[in-house]
Amino acid sequence: MSIRRSLTVFATVALVAAALFAVTGARTANAATAPSFTVFTPPAAVGGTDAGEPSVGVDHRTGRVLMQAGVQTLQVTVAGTSATWKDVSPTLTSLLTLDPILATDSRTGRTFVSELAGACSLMAYTDTDGEASALPIPDSGWVQNPLGCGAGAAFDHQTVGAGPFAAPLTGTVYPDAVYYCAQAVASAQCARSDDGGLTFGPGVPIYTALDCGGLHGHIKVAPDGTAYVPNASCTKADGTNGQGVAYSTDNGLTWKVSTVPDSSTQQESDPSVGISKGGVVYFGYADGSGRPRVAVGHKDTAGNLTWSASSIVDSAIANTQFPTVVAGNDDRAAIAFLGTTTPGDDQSSSFAGVWHLYVATTYDGGATWTTTDATPTDPVQRGCIWLGGGSNQ
DSSP states (O other): OOOOGOOTTOHHHHEEHHHHHHHSSSOOTTTTTTOOOOOOEEEEEEEEOOOOSSSEOTTTOOOEEEEHHHHHHHEEETTTTEEEEOOOOGGOOOOOOOEEEEOTTTTTOOEEEEETTEEEEEEEEEESOOOSSSSOTTTTTTTEEEOOTTTTTSEEEEEEEEEETTTTOSSSSSSSSEEEEESSSOOOOEEEESSSOOOOOOOEEEEETTOHHHOOOEEEOOOTSEEEEEEEEEOOSSSEEEEEEEEESSSSSSSSEEOOTTTOSSSOOOOOEEEEETTOOOEEEEEEEEEEEEEEEEEOSSOOOOEEOEESSOTOEEEEEEEEEEEEEEOOEEEEEESSOOSSSSTTTTTEEEEEEEEEEEEETSOEEEEESSSSSOSSSSSSOOSSOOOOO
């Protein structure tokens, strides 16, 4: 069970998917102009307010947002400054959770819900944003899979993602590869599904304790089919500890690890990757001092990653947790994170910081960033964000 990621007071949900529009939508007249954001809170009758580990996905076909809050799957339809919420939870993934995960395949609109259940996960997926068919059949909007993992794919901190197959493979039953990754004590494995999440092949090791440790982040798949899994604690070429990614260019058959040379780590929140339309990798992380940073990676002709110098996203932020990155065109990306301007140990019960959700955007390939406080009048947390599990009060 991933006990280090819980954030039990995330009662209001800023739809970070709005960052996608800032990244991939029409270019503003002034590249430094920050996007604006609206915070939508689910009504009490719907639930979703106790979202310890919320995740969102956007169906670009319909514009709807799906959000996972514990064992609830909520559908959000945004119209201007208002939002309509609907509980569309499938029965199977409403039963039990050790880790709630939701991910949407941006190419097809299929949304996957995964609930860790010991050595495997319960999974359900929908092509209709959870909407039932015209017939009054329970769960008719979902396909439910009680074995939503690959054999030997470990048992903790799972992640699900989907994207194109790497050449020469192409989809037959389902157009994209679907990955399920999880970690064990000293390793992590990823399994691939070729039928859209109905069944998975065996887990393949993506790193060992000699390469990386701790908790990995969420898998992302590039337009060319390269799969990336970020990690906050990897061994750099000089033998020191930093952050990096495990990645596969052959549909998950083999994996390599690339570390960001100038990175440092607190081994707290997972890093995140966003991949542009042209395959540029934006790696967002909290460095050893707690500040938000982004390194930009490019693959060379041999398929190896090379990294730019990491840049501080916002020097006013003294502590960062839960960074999440998306990218659009090659020069455009956004990183969302919980941040506070209060320095000090944010794991201490005496920490007095006030946390907001920030979104920083770049329009020049990561050379400069413009930060927006998405929750200026409604902090999402006060005090420490305890990542050790249980309570430190």
